[in-house]
Amino acid sequence: MLNFPDLSKTPKIDTVGVREIVNRFCKRSIKTSAKVHGLHLALSMIDLTTLEGKDTPRKVIQLCYKAQYLHNSMLNLPDVAAVCVYPTLVGVAKKELIGSGINVASVATAFPSGQSTLEVKLNDTKFAVDQGADEVDMVISRGNFLAGEYNFVFDEIAAIKEACGKAHLKVILETGELDTLDNVRKASDIAMYAGADFIKTSTGKISPAATMPVTYVMLRAIKDYYKKTGIKIGMKPAGGISTAKQSLQYLVMLKETLGDRWMNKDLFRFGASRLVNDILMQLEKQESGIYQSLDYFSKD
Amino acid sequence: MSRIDVLKTYKIFIGGKFPRTESGRFSRLKNKNGDLVANICLSSRKDFRNAVVSARNTQKGWENITALNKGQILYRIAEMLEGRKLQFIKELMMTGSSKYQARSEVEQSIDRLIYYAGWSDKFHQIFSSVNPVASNHFNFSIPQAMGVVSVIAPNEFSLLGLVSVVAPVIVGGNSCIVLSSEENPMVSISFAEVLNTSDVPHGVVNILTGKRKELISHFASHKDVNSIIYCGDNNEEIKEIEKVSVENLKRVEIYKRKNWDNKTSQSPYFIEQFQEIKTTWHPTEA
Numbered sequence: 001m002l003n004f005p006d007l008s009k010t011p012k013i014d015t016v017g018v019r020e021i022v023n024r025f026c027k028r029s030i031k032t033s034a035k036v037h038g039l040h041l042a043l044s045m046i047d048l049t050t051l052e053g054k055d056t057p058r059k060v061i062q063l064c065y066k067a068q069y070l071h072n073s074m075l076n077l078p079d080v081a082a083v084c085v086y087p088t089l090v091g092v093a094k095k096e097l098i099g100s101g102i103n104v105a106s107v108a109t110a111f112p113s114g115q116s117t118l119e120v121k122l123n124d125t126k127f128a129v130d131q132g133a134d135e136v137d138m139v140i141s142r143g144n145f146l147a148g149e150y151n152f153v154f155d156e157i158a159a160i161k162e163a164c165g166k167a168h169l170k171v172i173l174e175t176g177e178l179d180t181l182d183n184v185r186k187a188s189d190i191a192m193y194a195g196a197d198f199i200k201t202s203t204g205k206i207s208p209a210a211t212m213p214v215t216y217v218m219l220r221a222i223k224d225y226y227k228k229t230g231i232k233i234g235m236k237p238a239g240g241i242s243t244a245k246q247s248l249q250y251l252v253m254l255k256e257t258l259g260d261r262w263m264n265k266d267l268f269r270f271g272a273s274r275l276v277n278d279i280l281m282q283l284e285k286q287e288s289g290i291y292q293s294l295d296y297f298s299k300d
Numbered sequence: 301m302s303r304i305d306v307l308k309t310y311k312i313f314i315g316g317k318f319p320r321t322e323s324g325r326f327s328r329l330k331n332k333n334g335d336l337v338a339n340i341c342l343s344s345r346k347d348f349r350n351a352v353v354s355a356r357n358t359q360k361g362w363e364n365i366t367a368l369n370k371g372q373i374l375y376r377i378a379e380m381l382e383g384r385k386l387q388f389i390k391e392l393m394m395t396g397s398s399k400y401q402a403r404s405e406v407e408q409s410i411d412r413l414i415y416y417a418g419w420s421d422k423f424h425q426i427f428s429s430v431n432p433v434a435s436n437h438f439n440f441s442i443p444q445a446m447g448v449v450s451v452i453a454p455n456e457f458s459l460l461g462l463v464s465v466v467a468p469v470i471v472g473g474n475s476c477i478v479l480s481s482e483e484n485p486m487v488s489i490s491f492a493e494v495l496n497t498s499d500v501p502h503g504v505v506n507i508l509t510g511k512r513k514e515l516i517s518h519f520a521s522h523k524d525v526n527s528i529i530y531c532g533d534n535n536e537e538i539k540e541i542e543k544v545s546v547e548n549l550k551r552v553e554i555y556k557r558k559n560w561d562n563k564t565s566q567s568p569y570f571i572e573q574f575q576e577i578k579t580t581w582h583p584t585e586a
Contacts, residue, residue: 290547291349293524 004154005193013181013217022212025253036286039279042247044078045265047105049273050085057092060085062300064096071280081265082135087128094132105135109160112203114139118156125163135168139203142177150190157194170198170236175214176206184214188221198234209239219257238271244282247275312341312509313492315354316502322346329486337394340485343510345518351506352524355448355475358503363445363473371420374471376498378413388459388487395484408561409463415566416467423571438582443575445473447526450519454531457560458484459491464560465529468570470504477506485509520544527551527574
């Protein structure tokens with residue numbers, strides 16, 4: 001049923017052109033009420049993330065609390081979209097978020113390197129789903145992709161998708177390791193045709209993580225896929241987006257590339273942790289007229 | 301054909317860079333004959349905001365540099381200023397100082413930097429103490445940097461005044477954002493060039509030019525600023541600063557003095573004013 005995409009027809013990417021277009025997205029002036037609206041929207045799209053070796057259940061509990069009570073002194077704040085953790089901590093997060101409407105996302109498939117056997121990856125995925133993950137963030141095998149083994153990558157994604165069951169699958173391309181925008185486009189197509197619900201730029205463990213040019217190429221891939229099949233795929237830039245201003249620039253790019261239908265948390269996410277507090281500071285500034293300090297916002 | 305002089309564009313100093321003001325506005329600085337001397341940036345609140353970000357990012361690192369090294373860096377600023385003495389004298393004279401006044405102001409500025417460079421590894425001893433307590437504890441108090449300080453520099457003595465308030469702030473491990481003298485902002489930007497070649501980490505001193513009227517309330521209200529220095533005697537401005545500084549309980553220091561060329565304008569107590577005292581209880585054996 002799944003079709004492998006015809007990669008010979010993948011459009012070639014004009015890197016200079018992409019940079020030019022992206023620059024233009026960064027020059028919009030978004031002020032006052034439009035800014036507040038945009039920042040609220042950005043907040044509602046955030047996957048609050050902790051993916052460290054030193055994560056503990058308490059840290060995740062704290063993060064889940066932050067997800068539900070971003071900043072108590074401000075009214076009418078939206079909740080974030082999801083909390084993103086390692087598979088072993090999914091159970092903890094799930095329990096904390098019962099009834100909150102906030103999803104639990106889990107990374108899987110030997111995150112972040114993806115260097116493991118398919119069997120281990122499948123078990124990893126199944127474990128996360130059994131623990132209650134609503135969303136699974138998998139990594140592709142970049143080594144195989146760069147070696148030209150596209151079928152291998154395709155089959156792997158398809159197999160993980162099957163293992164996910166009802167959980168949504170986000171496919172991390174780790175664009176920082178793919179070297180060229182042409183590769184990003186190819187990997188995007190492979191992931192979408194193999195059944196991804198979302199495509200995601202990065203693990204956050206490699207620099208550069210999400211950049212606007214890479215995200216733009218992926219958004220265009222989503223657009224082409226939608227035109228061809230009528231299926232809407234979501235987009236998640238992750239890593240390196242830490243300021244409210246950047247988040248607005250991404251939203252401008254999203255709106256002008258894919259339009260209003262993508263402007264919601266079902267089809268667009270930010271993978272970030274520091275971004276939340278910067279947005280909160282901007283909102284507070286907008287309300288009070290006074291520049292804010294991180295000292296007055298909870299860390300996790 | 302005679303050569304056309306290349307004039308300097310006076311820009312502002314944020315995070316070790318010399319950007320133009322975000323606002324794109326400027327004012328014309330004229331000498332007493334009414335001739336145009338330079339175009340000066342009219343900084344906006346956003347320039348200030350950016351400066352606070354860079355001051356905050358760099359502050360901990362600066363505080364953690366050893367006292368000896370901080371002293372060396374202050375000494376280095378003095379050395380660099382000495383080397384460019386003539387330029388500063390000329391700039392001060394352009395806006396009304398006599399040659400004698402200008403020379404004296406520059407020389408005193410250099411000496412003041414040396415003075416505070418010397419205090420760098422000595423003020424801790426003066427302001428810390430071992431306190432007698434009634435339990436088995438070794439109890440001691442030490443000064444620590446406050447953090448980010450915003451500075452409204454004196455209008456008089458555009459160079460010496462600025463050096464006199466900034467040097468004690470930074471030698472204590474703080475970083476600062478300075479609004480330079482409105483009357484002669486030129487030398488403050490040239491001083492920024494001196495700072496930039498003296499191993500002062502980027503962002504420790506940020507210098508803006510512009511109007512007090514527009515910027516003072518932001519200097520005083522920003523929540524990521526720990527303390528503010530105001531030099532001047534305009535009661536309206538002082539009232540405004542004291543009112544909005546309450547927002548995050550900033551420490552407010554008002555210097556009404558105008559005698560920056562006097563020896564009483566240098567003292568280790570100017571360093572102490574921007575220190576927090578930390579007291580530690582350390583258990584000892586009975």
